[in-house]
Amino acid sequence: MAEPTVVVLFDVDNTLLDNDRIAADLTQHLDEEIGTRGERQYWAIFEELREQLGYVDYLGALQRYRQAYPRDPHLLTLSRFLLNYPFAERLFPQACAVVRHAAEWSRPVILSDGDVVFQPRKIDRSGLYEAVEGNVLIYIHKERELDDVEQRYPADHYVLVDDKLRILTAVKAYWGERVTTVFPRQGHYATDPDVLGTFPSADLSIDRIGDLLNINQAALLDAARRR
Known part of the structure; x- marks a missing residue:
């Protein structure tokens, strides 16, 4: 046969x-760039968006965060962090x-x-x-x-x-x-x-x-x- x-x-x-490690690194970066309050807002938007879409959308959550803070220059740093993250190390x-x-x-x-x-x-x-x-x-x-x-x-x-x-x-x-x-x-x-x-x-x-x-x-x- x-x-x-x-x-x-x-x-x-x-x-x-190891996506948990990636999320932890992102949380630390958010704290450094936009503070603890901003970091919590980002994750709240992230969870709300996941509930709506049915999947996680890191960049989509960042876009929504931007709607609330359109002049925040740190957003460019955050997008660069996500796009250039060393995933192979995780x-x-x-x-x-x-x-x-x-x-x-x-x-x-x-x-x-x-x-x-x-x-x-x-x-x-x-x-x-x-x-x-x-x-x-x-x-x-x-x-x-x-x-x-x-x-x-x-x-x-x-x-x-x-x-x-x-x-x-x-x-x-x-x-x-x-x-x-x-x-x-x-x-x-x-x-x-x-x-x-x-x-x-x-x-x-x-x-x-x-x-x-x-x-x-x-x-x-x-x-x-x-x-």
Whole structure:
């Protein structure tokens, strides 16, 4: 029998890239440039915009902040900080090695939510775009676009690596045994007790993304069937 074709779908933020660290660096920079009050205003706008759009939009939040303070010269410094941020320095240890390892027996693809400017730039400047050879999908709600994922990257079996149990649960409900859900317990979503108590466990849980280097294709596929 022929080997099954496999596509491994990697989330970005807090899966391959330490987004909590990026947010902390941005908070510090905001404090330095516009003060604690301004920093809190920015994050309030950020959360309001995420609620409206369904995804995070760092630059969009900055644009809205600008509407309130159109003459603030610090805004140019803030935009430069975001656009030139050294994302490659925030990759989790062994993240790119995991992608290369997956490429030995599957087709690795980035599957992310986000805006159409900052999220692609983050993926590019981090080196992840090159690591997956340009196989990148960015949606507003990726869990609602799985039919499109299938058309673009057809496979017998999928592996989804994501730090959000909500996403893993939704994708498992759609693909069933055709997908192995992998939950790296990294970042604030992955350690939130309310989240952990709300959604069922993934097919496979790991402490860090680098643990996938010790798990072969057969074990990943079997994990879906065992569930």
